[in-house]
Amino acid sequence: MTSAKEALRKKVDQLSEEEALEVLRLIATKESGRTTGSGVSLTREVIRERLAGKPTFRLPPPGAAPRRMGKRIQCPGIPASELLIADRR
Known part of the structure; x- marks a missing residue:
């Protein structure tokens, strides 16, 4: 079985230059979060x-306002999510 690093090396060889640059940026943000002890804060901006x-x-x-959540519709009977879970058991 191949290790994660070996699989990653194979994938990196297949990346385009633009995709490789995006991966490098991701690694840089991971490393900076590791060295400073704080992760990248995901603000709206x-x-x-x-x-x-x-x-x-x-x-x-x-400048748009945050999206409002709509009202849930009340329906009689068992919710579909519960039926799906019961069917899969």
């Missing part, structure tokens, strides 16, 4: 910067 370049995500305007 940090998350916004990370997701801004990714076409998968549509971000709300910077």
Whole structure:
């Protein structure tokens, strides 16, 4: 069985230059958190910067209010999640 480091080396060889740079940045943030003893604080601004370049995500305007949670709809009977769990047992 291959070790995690060996598997990682194989994956790194397959990365594009852009993907490799992103992995290096991730490692740098992990190392800086380890040496200072504090992790990277994920503020709204940090998350916004990370997701801004990714076409998968549509971000709300910077001044938008936090999203409100809607009301749950009350339905008679057993909740679907409980039925699913019971079926899988």
